Amino acid sequence: MITADSKLTQTVLDACDALACHSEVVGEITRTYLCPTTQEVHTHLGGWAGRLGMTTRIDAVGNLRSRLESKDPNAPTLYIGSHLDTVPNAGRYDGILGVVMGYALVEALGGQELPYSIEVLGFSEEEGVRFGVSFIGSRALVGTADELLAALDKEGRSVQDAIEAYGLNPQELALARLTGQSLGYLEFHIEQGPVLQDLEASVGVVSAIVGQDRLNLEFVGRASHAGTTPMHLRRDALAAAARFMVAAEDLARHTPGLVATVGIVEVKPGAGNVIPGEVHCSLDIRHEHDEVRRRALKELLDGAEREAQARQVALKVTPKMSEAATPMSGQFKALLHQAAEELELPHPELVSGAGHDAQIMAQEVPAAMLFVRSPNALSHHPDEMVNPEDVTAALRVGARFLERLAGTVGA
Ligand SMILES: [Zn+2]
Incomplete structure (x- = not known):
């Protein structure tokens, strides 16, 4: 004993x-x-x-x-x-x-x-x-x-x-x-x-x-006047990025065990009266099963692409790390x-x-x-x-x- x-x-x-x-x-x-x-x-x-x-x-x-x-x-x-x-x-x-x-x-x-x-x-x-x-x-x-x-x-x-x-x-x-x-x-x-x-x-x-992926996302639209640019003529990079961030939280909340975090957001030019032309943000996504994580990541990136396209915003995704x-x-x-x-x-x-x-x-x-x-x-x-x-x-x-x-x- x-x-x-x-x-x-x-x-x-x-x-x-x-x-x-x-x-x-x-x-x-x-x-x-x-x-x-x-x-x-x-x-x-x-x-x-x-x-x-x-x-x-x-x-x-x-x-x-x-x-x-x-x-x-x-x-x-x-x-x-x-x-x-x-x-x-x-x-x-x-x-x-x-x-x-x-x-x-x-x-x-x-x-x-x-x-x-x-x-x-x-x-x-x-x-x-x-x-x-x-x-x-x-x-x-x-x-x-x-x-x-x-x-x-x-x-x-x-x-x-x-x-x-x-x-x-x-x-x-x-x-x-x-x-x-x-x-x-x-x-x-x-x-x-x-x-x-x-x-x-x-x-x-x-x-x-957990396995994890870390990525950087770059949304590029066009900065323009917040007062003179009507809503349907805007290319608002932050509006697209924001949809992506909310989608990440929603998906993680509804997927048991999934955690997803956007920890970095940089908005350019960053003025209250200018439509955001560029957004750089991060994504950290983790799960104990690789296939769940991969599926979730694909869903989020597909969604980000849709939100970007809907606003004529270009999206560039750069993987930084992927661990099983x-x-x-x-x-x-x-x-x-x-x-x-x-x-x-x-x-x-x-x-x-x-x-x-x-x-x-x-x-x-x-x-x-x-x-x-x-x-x-x-x-x-x-x-x-x-x-x-x-x-x-x-x-x-x-x-x-x-x-x-x-x-x-x-x-
Ligand atoms: Zn330790």
Whole structure:
């Protein structure tokens, strides 16, 4: 029996507090890729790992990797992790909680043997703040980080420079790859949204990480006098764009699980007595099923084209990003549900509307996520919080998951 009690919860919260002190900006929590204070985080967690009987290494992209080896040298590995970097002026739980939870679950084991090894992963980079590319840490494990080495930060230094400046060797990137038999990857993460709070649930099982498209739209009509141009002779770019924006909201409201956002609108020339001649706007559209997202996107763009044509407005669409959805592992999801059920905890399933390391790990191993309720849905903010009882719930589900997973090994 693996026990996770309120004392262990305090250990988790204390560790998150302690790690929050290691910032590259005084007075806030800011830790971008391989900033000097990353070293202090590694030392802190590496020390804890040592006391738990784990061996720790830092791989070539700066991921912290602590292993609790099974007695059986051929035993498979369960990976538990999240990221240690932050956005500027961040909270203390986004990413960090998932790494700390990994060590806490090893502590909960208290030396009990499992038929698998556990590797706790503290990814060096997930947020994409310094280099504008995300997931440098997890991409090294699935062998797709090479192409990121040349990316530059604002000072013109490359990822490769950052790695070398930190005292690591980019030539050893291949050694960061996943090797040996793997059971899969489990990531605990704060929800960063309002769903679990709304459902009054401490934790939730992630069904999938959404796929998303981001595009820019350009409506070009003709600017002219607002007083002298009759309505039927206008080429109003904003009238067409506005119809598109309302259609995006309507379609998303009526399509379960779909979210669509126009976050940028620029109107030219931008005078109260001039008919808008040009509008540039963005679209961000996400869903857990790729075909639903694609169908919705086509419907919206067809509608935008119709509204533009009706006003003799030209429409140009520029795709900026397109990412497929990542379903989480059925087996791991079932084990998480089973664990929560046995503990008589509510265990709703919810979609992750944000990207996470689990979507990268899922390219090679079964991956799953357990979300922990975010009070007031606040994240990427210094007031980011967790409820201690929700952390306890997550620890208990995690401990039960480890036991249930043990039952499947060699079975
Ligand atoms: Zn995160």
